Amino acid sequence: MIAALALFVLGLLAMVAEGAAASFLPAAFCPDFALLLVIAMALDLGGGSALLASAALGYAADVLSGAPLGQHALLHVLAFGATSAANRSLELRTPLAQATLAGVLTLLNGLLLSLIASLLGAALVVDLRFALQLILQAALSCVLAPLVCALVEAVASRTREEEAPRRSVPLPSGRRPI
Amino acid sequence: MRDLLYRIRVPLLFVALVGLTATTMLADRRSLPAGAKDLPLLSGALLDVAVPLQAALSAPFDFVRGLFRRYVALTDLRTENEQLRSRVAQLEEENLQYREALIASERLERIDKMRGEIDLPMLPAEVASRELSPWYRSLLIDRGRANQVHAGMPALTEDGVVGLVTAASPHAARVMLLLDRQSAVDAMVQRSRARGIVRGLGAEELEFEFTAGSGDVEIGDTVITSGLGGVYPKGLRIGEIASLTAEGSHLQQRAKLRPAVDFGRLEELFVVLWRSPTLELLSGDLESPAPAASSGSGPGS
Structure with a gap:
């Protein structure tokens, strides 16, 4: 819970920094840190609190980007679900696997974003420029995903250590477990 | 039943969140044609916090960008200055030639006048x-x-x-x-x-x-x-x-x-x-x- 909350705050700060960087960097070179955090949380933390944090990050992204409230949140929840599902059947602990997963999900995220936007009335623009931008962003996600995963893992292990003394430790009762 | 619900709490939460996000998205979309609306308290607070933070984070980049732009502008200015200096030199040279031609023309006029007045070879x-x-x-x-x-x-x-x-x-x-x-x-x-x-x-x-x-x-x-x-x-x-x-x-x-x-x-x-x-x-x-x-x-x- 604390880890999810800490990562949510981290994600918020990352989004704010991203917004600042977007003023001087081309859109293709602005990595989607929130999405990477969602993927990393799904891989490392799992559970309801991480899912809630992902949705909350999505809502925050909607507020900050001006998208319809819930659009990013929905995609983040779906990304969390897809990552969790993939994590059950695939070995995603290696950096290469994390990078591949992040790249694929970034591509899907971009496509779904424009698809949902078009369903909500915006013009669907899928051209070469859009494709190039998406591919660049996916490549950037591939590079950054292992780092973000490592960061999330570090935060998670730190919070686990802090939480550990407060957890109830089962005392040996001398009875055999049933 | 309680154990089952506990075990499927995450998938349930997932479905609930998908539903919630989709609903809010559609609701938000529906409300747009009605005109501008105030942000909910939480969203407004998030924006209120994010905007000054973003401004603060952007400030160093803006400063660097400003410096870079000024440098580029100065470089352009230097290049332009050199081009203008070259152009001025070229125009001065042309001007000199024109003035020479004018002086020569005036002189030729005076000579012609003199030749007209003095009827001698x-x-x-x-x-x-x-x-x-x-x-x-x-x-x-x-x-x-x-x-x-x-x-x-x-x-x-x-x-x-x-x-x-x-x-x-x-x-x-x-x-x-x-x-x-x-x-x-x-x-x-x-x-x-x-x-x-x-x-x-x-x-x-x-x-x-x-x-x-x-x-x-x-x-x-x-x-x-x-x-x-x-x-x-x-x-x-x-x-x-x-x-x-x-x-x-x-x-x-x-x-x-x-x-x-x-x-x-x-x-x-x-x-x-x-x-x-x-x-x-x-x-x-x-x-x-x-x-x-x-x-x-x-x-x-």
């Missing part, structure tokens, strides 16, 4: 060198006897009298300037017709010596050749009265004369291919007369 000549001795004021020209230039022929420019050819070789000639101490020209004031003699002083000024009773002389009067000296044709401009001096007897008075010709800038002149009959008689034995001279008379004698 003339030969253009270039000044080859000047006399280096301070005692004599003369120069060498690139025309000589081969060009029908002989001693005794007047030399002038469109501005006025330059002097007299005093010696001629086959391809060069020496011209004694009006400024030379040996030079003396019979002259008169154009306005009052007061007659006198213009003498060289060896300096940049001339002296006009005139008889007191011959007419009045004022500063600024133009002095021209009288044609009576037997050397220069009549009516050639010599200079202007610059000052009147009180020296001299009551009969003879003197005035300083500013030459019409700028001798310091003399590059070209015209030799009048004409010699007065007096000079013809004096030098007839020494030199063969010029064809122009043998053909007839000039306006003066």
Whole structure:
């Protein structure tokens, strides 16, 4: 819970920094840190609190980007679900696997974003420029995903250590477990 | 049942969140056509926190970007400055050429006017060198006897009298300037017709010596050749009265004369291919007369 909350705050700060960087960097070179955090949380933390944090990050992204409230949140929840599902059947602990997963999900995220936007009335623009931008962003996600995963893992292990003394430790009762 | 719900709590939460997000998205979309709306408290608070944070984070980047832009602008400015300097130099050069052409055109006009006024054959000549001795004021020209230039022929420019050819070789000639101490020209004031003699002083000024009773002389009067000296044709401009001096007897008075010709800038002149009959008689034995001279008379004698 604390880890999810800490990562949510981290994600918020990352989004704010991203917004600042977007003023001087081309859109293709602005990595989607929130999405990477969602993927990393799904891989490392799992559970309801991480899912809630992902949705909350999505809502925050909607507020900050001006998208319809819930659009990013929905995609983040779906990304969390897809990552969790993939994590059950695939070995995603290696950096290469994390990078591949992040790249694929970034591509899907971009496509779904424009698809949902078009369903909500915006013009669907899928051209070469859009494709190039998406591919660049996916490549950037591939590079950054292992780092973000490592960061999330570090935060998670730190919070686990802090939480550990407060957890109830089962005392040996001398009875055999049933 | 409770254990089951606990076990599927995450998938349930997932489904609930998907539903919630989709609902809020659609609701948010539906509310748009109704017009602008205020953000909910939480979203508003998030924006209120994010905007100053973003501004603070952007500030260093904006600063760097501003510096970069200024640097680029300065670089552009430097390049533009160099281009403009080059352009200015080119235009100055063109301007110089135009001015030269204008000056040449004006000069040609004056020459044409002079040629129209003086009905005598003339030969253009270039000044080859000047006399280096301070005692004599003369120069060498690139025309000589081969060009029908002989001693005794007047030399002038469109501005006025330059002097007299005093010696001629086959391809060069020496011209004694009006400024030379040996030079003396019979002259008169154009306005009052007061007659006198213009003498060289060896300096940049001339002296006009005139008889007191011959007419009045004022500063600024133009002095021209009288044609009576037997050397220069009549009516050639010599200079202007610059000052009147009180020296001299009551009969003879003197005035300083500013030459019409700028001798310091003399590059070209015209030799009048004409010699007065007096000079013809004096030098007839020494030199063969010029064809122009043998053909007839000039306006003066």
